[in-house]
Amino acid sequence: MTDARSDIERPLIAHLLELRLRLLRGSIGLLVVLAGLLPFANKLYGYLAQPLLAKLPKGGQLIATQVASPFFAPMKLAFFVALLVSMPWLLYQAWAFVAPGLYKREKRLALPLLSSALLLFYAGCAFAYYLVLPMVFGFLARVTPAGVAMMTDITSYLDFVLVLFLAFGLAFELPVALVILALLGWVTPEQLREGRGYAIVGIFIVAAVLTPPDVVSQLMLAIPMCLLYEAGIIAAKFVTPRKQADGASA
Template sequence: MSNAEQDQGQPLLAHLTELRDRLLRIVLAVLVCTLALFPFANTIYSFVAEPMQRLLPEGTSMIATEIASTFLTPFKLVLVSAFCLAMPVILHQVWQFISPGMYRHEKRIAAPLLASSVVLFYAGLAFAYYVVFPLVFGFFSGITPEGVNYTPDISRFLDTALKLFLAFGVAFEIPIATVLVISSGVITANELAAKRPYIIIACFVVGMLLTPPDVISQVLLAGPMWLLFEIGIVFGRLVKKTRANSDEQQ
């Protein structure tokens, strides 16, 4: 093997080694969070299920229809909670891996965006729990036909809850995606604003696909998505203007 080939292979090997180390740290962070949360699995599940349990008709409760669901359902929630809790560590490892290859002006934008993405993700989870859950589960509990006992299965409830958490957690990242698209020059803020009617339609389509089949949750997802898109355009313009002023000074 020639010296040139060795020089080309070494950086690749170094990058793969670093990627492996970063992934191992991410797995370790999730594992540590899982072990720390596992003793509180039932408590965490009770907290997440509280909006549903509070809105159940009097004299009814949630049920478990599978033999192992009383263990597997809280454990599944612990795994998801551990991943969410470890999100700052995960994004930090991602940042440490990609930042050496970025320009200085890109780092100035990327670091605040990564920090904001964590805050927005948690904000989406909080919005889903405190705003969406009571409305959605209250709606389903309130339309129960006469003579029918409304006793949701714990595993089915968790699947719906996680779907809502994921939908709103990802939806709250829209400002970050909007700023990145504008700052990268793929499209201007004015061009993106001109496509507003299509964006609104897309928000309601996504709301229809990612939420339970009720109008309330669909509107509660589509509305914030549209608002966050508008916020992203505003911040995208500010970032673009700041970068232009910085280039002029240089």
């Protein structure tokens, strides 16, 4: 009985040691990137603030309403950027941990999905920065009442932008989510097409919840999500027959 229990405990301990190693490597990679970005934290914040500063009247600027905000806001941004930059390394560590337990077909499907998810998240953040933020701040600058100076706190601005980045980054994962659902057999491309109307309503509700309370950012999130929903249907159409064929051959 003791030998059998030891045989069970050995693989468990080996898995825990491997998990600790992967977490340690991922953390070290993240800290190395963060250490490299910290000297440029203020420059990163200045770059992030450009979409707002470009829409403010001449001489407009951000303000700091708390004593430590000029220090903590750039540090928080540097950590977020370090997390984005090191994400491929972190995902690789997660992949190296789970890959030995996957079948060859699962590995063949997981790698493209992980790569697509990462690229789509980056694309969502870039879309938010280069298209959404200038439009949102341009709209807010135009509707600001006369006699009101638009002076935003640097911490509030950072939180606002990071929420948009996360919202758009996660929203751009919609095609990957639909492909996974199709691979699991939970939905079919035909069901996705038939439920398009309900999906559009749900997309606008999600956009209203995830984005700030202005029409511009909501539309800028909802419209790409509708297009990505169509892209997800097309992608699901390609993977579903392959899945069925694999099942038939098995």
